[in-house]
Amino acid sequence: MGMMKVQRQAPESISSSAAPVSPVEINRSCCLPVTLLFAASIGWLLVAGVLGLISAIKLHSAAFLSQAAWLTYGRVFPAYLNVLLYGFAVQAALGIALWVLARLSRAELKGSLAATFAGLFWNIGVFFGVAGILAGDSTGYLWLEMPRYATPLLFFSYAVIGLSAAITFHSRRERQLYVSQWYLVAALFWFPWIYSTAQLALVYFPARGVVQAVVAGWFAHNIFTVWLSSIALAALFYFLPKILNRPLHSHELGMFGFWALAFFGCWGGLQLGGPTPSWLGSVSVAAGVMTLIPVLAVAINWRRTLLTGDRKLAPNPVLSFFKFGAVCYVVASLIAIAGLVQAPVELSAQHKDMSETIQLTFAFLSRLMGGISEVAEFTHYASGVAFLFLYGFFAFVALGSIYYIVPKLTLCDWPSAPLLRLHFWSGAAGVVLLVAPLVLGGVRQGAALNNADLPFLETVRGTIPFLGTSTLGLLLLFVGNVSLAVNLARLLARCRCLECCGLAKDPGTGRAPVTVAANL
Amino acid sequence: MNSNRKNSSQPQNSSKPSAGNSGRQPLVETEPVAARAQSPIWLAVLFGVLLYWAQLYLDNYAGGFDPHVYAPFRSYQQVAAANPKSGAEMLIAKGEVFYQNCLGCHQANGMGTPGQTPPLAGSEWVLEPNPARLIRIVLQAPTGPFKVKDVEWNTSQAMVPFGSFPDEDIAAVLSYVRQNQQWGNNAPPVTPEQVKAVRDETSSRSAPWTMDELLKVPITP
Numbered sequence: 001m002g003m004m005k006v007q008r009q010a011p012e013s014i015s016s017s018a019a020p021v022s023p024v025e026i027n028r029s030c031c032l033p034v035t036l037l038f039a040a041s042i043g044w045l046l047v048a049g050v051l052g053l054i055s056a057i058k059l060h061s062a063a064f065l066s067q068a069a070w071l072t073y074g075r076v077f078p079a080y081l082n083v084l085l086y087g088f089a090v091q092a093a094l095g096i097a098l099w100v101l102a103r104l105s106r107a108e109l110k111g112s113l114a115a116t117f118a119g120l121f122w123n124i125g126v127f128f129g130v131a132g133i134l135a136g137d138s139t140g141y142l143w144l145e146m147p148r149y150a151t152p153l154l155f156f157s158y159a160v161i162g163l164s165a166a167i168t169f170h171s172r173r174e175r176q177l178y179v180s181q182w183y184l185v186a187a188l189f190w191f192p193w194i195y196s197t198a199q200l201a202l203v204y205f206p207a208r209g210v211v212q213a214v215v216a217g218w219f220a221h222n223i224f225t226v227w228l229s230s231i232a233l234a235a236l237f238y239f240l241p242k243i244l245n246r247p248l249h250s251h252e253l254g255m256f257g258f259w260a261l262a263f264f265g266c267w268g269g270l271q272l273g274g275p276t277p278s279w280l281g282s283v284s285v286a287a288g289v290m291t292l293i294p295v296l297a298v299a300i301n302w303r304r305t306l307l308t309g310d311r312k313l314a315p316n317p318v319l320s321f322f323k324f325g326a327v328c329y330v331v332a333s334l335i336a337i338a339g340l341v342q343a344p345v346e347l348s349a350q351h352k353d354m355s356e357t358i359q360l361t362f363a364f365l366s367r368l369m370g371g372i373s374e375v376a377e378f379t380h381y382a383s384g385v386a387f388l389f390l391y392g393f394f395a396f397v398a399l400g401s402i403y404y405i406v407p408k409l410t411l412c413d414w415p416s417a418p419l420l421r422l423h424f425w426s427g428a429a430g431v432v433l434l435v436a437p438l439v440l441g442g443v444r445q446g447a448a449l450n451n452a453d454l455p456f457l458e459t460v461r462g463t464i465p466f467l468g469t470s471t472l473g474l475l476l477l478f479v480g481n482v483s484l485a486v487n488l489a490r491l492l493a494r495c496r497c498l499e500c501c502g503l504a505k506d507p508g509t510g511r512a513p514v515t516v517a518a519n520l
Numbered sequence: 521m522n523s524n525r526k527n528s529s530q531p532q533n534s535s536k537p538s539a540g541n542s543g544r545q546p547l548v549e550t551e552p553v554a555a556r557a558q559s560p561i562w563l564a565v566l567f568g569v570l571l572y573w574a575q576l577y578l579d580n581y582a583g584g585f586d587p588h589v590y591a592p593f594r595s596y597q598q599v600a601a602a603n604p605k606s607g608a609e610m611l612i613a614k615g616e617v618f619y620q621n622c623l624g625c626h627q628a629n630g631m632g633t634p635g636q637t638p639p640l641a642g643s644e645w646v647l648e649p650n651p652a653r654l655i656r657i658v659l660q661a662p663t664g665p666f667k668v669k670d671v672e673w674n675t676s677q678a679m680v681p682f683g684s685f686p687d688e689d690i691a692a693v694l695s696y697v698r699q700n701q702q703w704g705n706n707a708p709p710v711t712p713e714q715v716k717a718v719r720d721e722t723s724s725r726s727a728p729w730t731m732d733e734l735l736k737v738p739i740t741p
Contacts (some may be wrong), residue, residue, distance in 0.1 A: 104551055179554060241552035251554035253563075260567075272581060273591040281591065282581035286574035293567050300560060365573075 020106030020173045023408075029108035030099045031409040033115040033161075037095035038402050039492070040123050042485050044087025045395075047130075049478035051080035056471040060464045070134040078145040079133045084390065085143060085223070086154065087126045090191075091119075092398040093231040094161050097184050099405050100238050101165050104181050105172030111164035118160035125153030141202050141216040143223060148203050155195060162188045179254035183234035186262060187227055194222045210276050221269025224389060225291070229261065229329075232397040233298060236326055239404060240305055243319045249304035257297030264290040268340075288340045295333040302326050317420050321400025324428055328392030335439065336385045339376045375450065380463060381442030384435050384470075391477060392431040399423070399484065406488065412495030419483040427480035434473030441466025608695070608709050611688075615696025618689050622697075625679075630703040637678065638668035641703035650739040651694060651710045655718040656729055658690055659683040663728035681728065687715040 055077040057064045065071045102109045109115070129146030132138070137147035146154070165188055169181070198219035201207045207215060241248045248254060268288040272281030306323075376382070403420065407413050414420055441463050448459035583589025586596050593599045604610060626632050630641035640646050645654060645668060661681040666673045682690060695709035 106551070174551075178552060180552075238552055241554075248552060248554040250557035250559060252556065253559045254554060256559055256563075275590065277587045278581060278583040278589045278591050278593070279578075279585045279587075282578055282583075285581075286577045289577075290570055290574055292570065293563070296563060296566070297559070300563070304557070 018173045021108050023103065026102050026106070026108055027408050029112050030102055033109070033112055033119055033164075034095045034099050034405065035409050035492075036116055036119045037091050037098075038406060039488060040119065041088045041091035041095065041398075042402070042481070042488055044083050044091065044123075044126065045481050046478075046485055048080055048084040048088055049474070049481055051076055051083060052474050053471065053478060055080050056467070056474050059467045060471070069136065075134050075136065075138065078138050078142075079130050081143060082133060082145055083126070083130055086129065086146070087123075089228055089390065089394055089398070090158075091122060091126075092402065093187075093228060093394075094119075094122075094158075096235050096398060096401045096405070097188065097231055098161070098165055098168075099409075100180055100234060100401075101184050102168050104174070104178050104238070105169055106174045107168055107171050109164065110167040110171060111160075115161045115164040118157040118164075121153055122157035122161070125150050125157060129154070139203055141198075141212075141219075143220045144198055144202060144216065148199075151195075151199055151203070155192070155199070158191060158195070162192065178237075179248065179251065179258065180234035180238040182255065182258045183230040183237070186258070187230035187234070190222070190227050190230065194219050194227070210274070213274065214270060214276055214280060217269040217271070219269075222266055224386070225268060226261070226265045228390075228394050229265070232325065232329070232394045233257075233261075235397050235401045236298075236302065236322055236329075239322050239401065240302055240319075240326070243316060243322070243404075244305065246305065246308065249301050249308065253297050253301045257294040257301065260294035260297060261291065264288075264294065285340055289337055291333065292337055295330060295337075299326075299330045317417075317424055318400050318403045320424050321396050321403065324424075324431075325393050325396035325400065328388055328396065328431065332385055332388040332393055335388070339373050339381060339385065341373060375443055375446035377446065378449065379442035379445040380438040380466070381446065384438030384442055387438065388431065388435040391427075391434065396427065396431075399427070402484075406491065410491060410495045412491055414487050415490040415494065416487050419487045423480040423483045423487075425480075426476045426483070430473045430476030430478075430480060432473070433476060434470045437466040437469040437473070441470075611692045611695045611709060612699055614689070615692035615694070618685075618693040619696055621682075622693065630697070630700060630705070638666065638671070638673045638675075640697050641700075641705060643668050646697055647705060647707045648739060649708060651698070651707075651714060652718060652739055653734045653737050654694060654698075655690065655710065655715055656722060656734060656737065658694065659715075659719060659722060660725060661728040662731070662734075664730040666731045681726075683719070683726075687712040687719065690715045 054065060054071070055073055058066070058073045058076070069075070098109055098115065129150035132147035132150055133145050137149075138145040139147060165184075169185055198215055201215045202212055206212065237248060237254060264287045266287075268284045268291070270276065270280045270284040272278065272285055274281060403414070444466070445459055445463050448454050448462055449456075580594065581591075583593065583595060589596055589599055593602065605613070625637040626640050627637075630639060632639035645657065645666075648654060657679075659681060660683060661679045662675040664674070664676055666675050691710045691712040691714065694715075697703075698705055698707035699709055
């Protein structure tokens with residue numbers, strides 16, 4: 001599939017004359033790579049569900065499946081996290097980015113076939129990476145456990161897909177940029193930067209000493225707070241107004257939120273109190289608290305977009321996915337910020353003037369928040385927040401996008417509406433059952449840990465009922481994801497996808513696309 | 521299952537032409553656009569307040585952006601105070617502790633006890649740049665008459681030998697005494713190696729030293 005050369009010398013002068021490509025053509029150009037990325041990401045989501053359940057059960061029943069080395073917690077758990085991140089999240093995010101960028105650019109996806117092959121190689125890379133972790137070759141850095149023989153494949157596959165998206169964006173027919181495009185284009189360049197930096201500084205030419213912890217913390221923070229967030233925020237900014245069929249509340253607020261996230265989001269992830277220079281941790285905390293601003297900015301924008309309409313909307317299960325994801329984004333961000341501030345000692349009152357009063361007020365607030373981190377540190381609280389972010393926010397937005405996009409690509413509707421509703425409700429219940437016990441149990445565990453009279457094993461035993469409940473949450477999530485997989489398998493089986501993608505020459509056989517009104 | 525049951529959400533535009541294959545149709549589906557509503561002013565105010573808080577936070581916890589400052593310390597001075605000093609300073613700090621064994625007679629001010637114990641402050645035996653004789657006095661103790669600062673002292677039965685203590689302790693207390701600037705002393709510190717050298721030279725001797733014997737010990741620099 002050759003890249004379509006757009007002949008332009010001066011984009012500004014000619015922008016109005018380049019006619020936008022019809023959505024049907026754009027969908028057709030996206031069909032192959034995006035459907036592949038989505039289908040594979042859902043496959044990995046099921047694998048992650050199994051691995052996640054195994055590792056969660058091990059937390060309260062230690063002897064479960066402990067016979068073979070590759071099934072021990074130290075291998076299954078990192079394998080789970082990596083399947084979830086690279087198999088599901090990044091892959092689904094790439095699919096969303098390709099489609100949304102092409103649609104907003106009003107241009108066909110360029111390099112569609114190259115992106116498809118890159119998607120295949122990405123999956124091969126994930127397979128070898130996860131197999132390597134299970135075989136015991138983990139690098140030992142959180143979210144970067146994949147061994148060095150798998151990661152170059154991931155990097156170069158990403159590069160090809162990213163290039164395809166960048167060329168598509170470059171050849172856009174609509175010069176007016178929408179908020180989603182800022183997030184998506186920034187994210188496109190963010191991942192290669194943080195991933196290659198982390199790989200080079202940790203695996204290929206390892207930095208010495210505490211620099212390793214600094215790089216690993218910086219990467220883990222950036223991949224979530226900046227990269228995955230940006231893609232999911234772009235999806236929310238795109239789909240909320242689109243499904244509601246009304247304009248986004250404010251372009252300016254959207255841009256403010258984007259730049260605030262880009263500026264403050266990337267500093268975090270380092271702990272104050274570790275064996276690193278204080279300024280690293282305190283800059284991290286200060287910037288982390290500042291991310292309250294972009295979170296509030298997007299929350300206001302969404303809320304006013306949702307509330308401005310006067311029409312009563314028909315209940316829409318796909319919109320529910322986006323709404324749930326949006327709420328989880330705000331809640332997860334607020335909980336994360338609340339647990340961030342550490343105030344180990346009271347602020348020194350050294351300025352003998354008005355600012356002392358202000359300082360002491362801030363000190364009081366800092367201590368209130370510092371109290372949370374004092375209790376929550378080194379407990380399940382942090383994993384609760386991470387799961388709320390990954391499952392509640394990112395996964396719900398990504399799955400909602402998949403539910404929206406796949407029928408457009410395949411010209412075929414979801415075969416089962418009950419399965420879709422089942423997915424939403426079991427997924428939502430799963431997120432609550434997974435996250436609430438970890439956060440609340442984490443607080444309880446932290447209080448127990450801070451009580452010097454309590455033997456350590458007692459504090460561990462106290463977490464078991466909470467961990468058991470969260471395993472139930474993972475099970476519900478798994479049920480929901482299986483229902484999506486079944487739905488997708490039936491959809492792909494009956495819709496003759498090759499014809500939709502323009503690979504078969506006769507689209508008239510069997511199902512006529514005209515009957516499907518959702519083909520935009 | 522029939523495909524005209526719609527779960528997917530798009531409000532349908534009934535006026536659109538059926539999905540044709542010509543690439544340059546006019547847009548039949550609008551992509552999202554953004555209105556131009558103003559941002560709320562309280563967000564800008566909160567932004568400013570948080571920036572001020574962040575500046576106070578960094579002021580208090582960033583340790584002046586000095587790479588040597590780490591938590592829980594707040595400044596380089598605090599880190600320096602909490603950390604081990606150089607080898608010589610550590611030796612003197614240790615010597616101050618060991619000096620508890622000496623101050624019963626030599627006194628905390630190093631002036632000794634008039635008529636009984638000679639002073640250490642300003643003593644030519646203490647301040648001699650080569651500590652070879654001084655180390656012998658501590659290891660095997662002195663005996664008989666000694667002349668210190670032009671005064672005769674009888675040291676018989678007065679001081680116990682400290683040869684059973686390790687080289688490190690003896691070097692430490694001698695460094696403390698020789699470097700004690702509050703007493704007006706400022707001689708080079710004594711190293712454990714110097715103590716060991718003297719101990720090896722005098723390993724066959726257990727008797728205390730008379731002044732004449734000590735004066736025969738070479739102290740060439």
